[in-house]
Amino acid sequence: MTFQIDVPIPSMGATVNEMTLIDLLVDAGKRIAKGEKIAELESDKSVFDFEAPCDGVIRRIFCRAGDIIEVGTPFLRIETDDTSMGHMKVEDSEVQEAPAAKSAPAASDPKTSTGLREIAPATPAASAAASAPSSAEHSSIRWTPRAKKLALERGVNPDTITDIVGTGPGSRVTGEDITAYLDTQSAAETNASALPVSSEAIGGESASRTVRVAGIGYAVPKNIRSNAEILKQFPGKTEDEIVKVTGIQQRYVIEEGESATSLASSATRDALAMAELDVCDIDAVVVATLLPDQPVPGAASALAKKLGIEKALAFDLNAACSGWLYALEVGRSLILGGTAKNILVVTAEILSRITNPKDHETAFLFGDGAGAAILTPQSGGHRLNRLELSGDARYTDAISRAGGGALNPMPKPGDDLDPFYLKMDGGVVFKRAVLAFSNIIESALERHGLTPDEVSWVVPHQANARILRAVSKRVGIPYEKFVVTINKYGNTSAASVSMALGWAAKEEIFEEGDKIIFCSVGAGFTYAGGLMTW
Template sequence: MAGLNAVITGWGFYVPPRRVTNTDIEHLLLETRQKRGQSVDPGRDLTNDAWITERTGIKERRFAGEGEFTSTMSAKAARRALERAGLGPRDIDFIIVATASPDYLFPSTAALIQNELGANRAGVIDLEAACTGFLYGLAVARGLIIAGTARTVLLVGAETLSRFLDFGDRGTSVLFGDGAGAVVIEASNASVGIESAVLRADGSKADLLLLPGGGSRNPASGDSQKNGLHYIKMAGAETFKLAVQMMSEAAVQAIQEAGLRQEDIDLFVPHQANVRIIDAIAKRLKLPAEKVFVNIQKYGNTSAASIPIALCEAVDAGKVKRGDKLLFVAFGGGFTWGACVTEWFGPVDAYRQKSLVGRLQRELEQRLEEIVNR
């Protein structure tokens, strides 16, 4: 891509320390059904480690502990990403948080993170595209940079979905986990960067995957709680089928728009929804197993956080080097889906030295502004 580009220069993630195994989920399901007076048929309702692993690939997931929220996990991931980028909070021009489980309806989780980090120069926005949120955020960050609105964007994907799980429903309660992943995206004249972004949606399928309570249609009330409207609802079979089809099509388009072929992809980092979905997409794209990064077995489906967490682990494991072409794909409630191709850039130590004058100028401007506003 000629001209100004958007490159990822920092990355970091955080997951809560509390591990919840498949056996733990099995016990929660049994306890919940017993409390509700629901019968359990061992033959039909068996939900043990083998059952969950075979159908999802998940062995365990992380649940947020007391005092942990989407904002607090996001701030921890963000600090790690900024450290990797060699930047401070005051270097951030804009903060984007992709989440379906914000701390509040308002103010935005991004505003809470801005305050926690001390990033008082940054504009903020929350973005809700469910599991596809991080990819939508990448596209928005890229647009802000190319438009000249921002030079440094902090993008976070984070979720605390464990607090919206019905442990009487094995179709959803076995899937989700909590965590946060963050990347720093900067303006650059480098030839590498975010090369394509394909974003799609189909609102006619909204009722197949949703959290019905808590908004203006079904505000929180005694009835909404009694009727289980604050739990995630999903039509699993339909979602699975559409996810494979739509993500595969978006991936092919994103690769083509980046001017590449499928064999040019160095690493495929998909949304970690279900290992069978990942395998099906990789097969359609003819990508060998060594080019597919999977960590769903450790964290489950962390929705908007899954791609940045997986990306961080892939980079830290040495599976990504500068110039590698990465493919991201995701699918989530809405339905929303998308794909993105980026050529990896990484840390910019040499570039950072060149930008020292600009940073000093920015700090001077901020101090003058503080003096004027006293």
């Protein structure tokens, strides 16, 4: 005879009072086997697989991905005939209650053990996310338009390639993927699938008004810093562990001769080229950064001088990881208010300068980079709607850098340098980020009358793979629609959204009319999000 049991969130120690449901891998009605992975949970310190305590059928699900749940609270109900679970039996009167809750199904691999199995110590959420869904989820190889063009330009028919691994959204093959792939092939292998290349083959109110994103660009330093290099400081950790927990495989860091201004200049020139504008057409420069090359004058003025924009309005703003979206909304408002016409909105972050190489919570997270956009009042595509900006100052200590300001401008001889590095409370950031990202996306959908199915892409701040997957399930938008680049670039703070957008535009994965949702959570906390129509 079968009976039903309520399975509670397990206790992970006296100091752990709640856990975050990162992912739920079962749906109501699914038959499960004892030891099968059915959920992934995160405490303040670790990530865990939750494995089925018995054979049975999932009858009810009481929560959804991203929920923060108190220890001991039931999160699913199982029908089973395993008498060893009798102490968890639900009374018959409770069994007749409301029908089973629904949660998005996902593939899972059976395990041979039961209970919780620790994956790895958790790394703070402001890190980020990366790998796309496995190729097994797709019946054929998918390509970005740029990748196809590069293959054809090299004389190779993309349709003949069957063994390439894509790292783009939805496991799409990117330009970087095909370039690396072809570089490893012999001339004979390349010629075997060669094709002649034709030119055809290569080829009311302020709150509701939009502006045009006429050009987009991004830039990274020359030097790549691998996980292996950073791991020299942490002999107890492995590369697989870092990728599993953060999604980061590498990051770019500046070297001698590079700076925030030089990266911003490179990103700007790409954006100007796309917009078909000259620097003399720009009449305002807004730079979002938390670490300019020097405090005074501002980064915007330094960039304007380097570009030769001598008479432009220029200023900086700092909203941490949400900075670029804040700057876009400021730029949109300046255009609609008549203050400026063609606005350069840039973000450049050199986080390698303020990352503690001996802090295991942050050493793997951050990278350097820059992104740029040209906003204009012109008609045409790439329409930017009003972005919703908000915050929650209760969590100002969750991500901070106390040194370097007026209260502690520079260390004295013998002082501890820790205040001059970025610090993070990973548990707080992770829990709040999942909810905040989800709320930002759902708010944008509501404002614009969209359903999750109508969203073409989500371009998020590159937070953490587990965060973004939980957000994906929570809002009902498939993860393969999330543009995720943290595996390549790490967390670049305010630059991450602009770099992800620039990368996607370069790969030509957007199509005319695509609905693109932006979302970001930054230190403060600062929140930003909204809609762009390609």
